Amino acid sequence: MTVYPYTKAQQNFDKLLEQAYQEGEVQIQGPDGIMFRVKPVPKNHSPFDVEGVNVGISRDEIVECIREGRSSSLPETIKKSCKF
Structure with missing residues (x-):
C-alpha cells in the first residue's frame, strides 16, 4: 500500500x-x-439492473397477451366499452 x-x-x-x-x-x-x-466507494447497483433474456417473443406478442389477460378478467359489460 x-x-x-x-x-x-x-x-x-x-x-x-x-x-x-x-x-x-x-x-x-x-x-x-x-x-x-x-478508498474508492463501490457503485451501488439496483437489484433491478438485470440483463434482458431473449425468449423469442416480440413486443407485439407480449402486448397481445397482456390485453387478452386483462380483457378476460373484465365483466362483459365493460369489455364492450373498451377499445382493445
Whole structure:
C-alpha cells in the first residue's frame, strides 16, 4: 500500500485517486503524523439492473397477451366499452 506525505498528496491528487482506484486504497500522512486512508466507494447497483433474456417473443406478442389477460378478467359489460 502506498503512503503519500501530505504535500505530495496535494500536488498529485489526481494520480493519488487513480492509484487508489487501481490498488484499492492509498494512505496520506498528515503534517502531524495522522494517517488517512483514501478508498474508492463501490457503485451501488439496483437489484433491478438485470440483463434482458431473449425468449423469442416480440413486443407485439407480449402486448397481445397482456390485453387478452386483462380483457378476460373484465365483466362483459365493460369489455364492450373498451377499445382493445
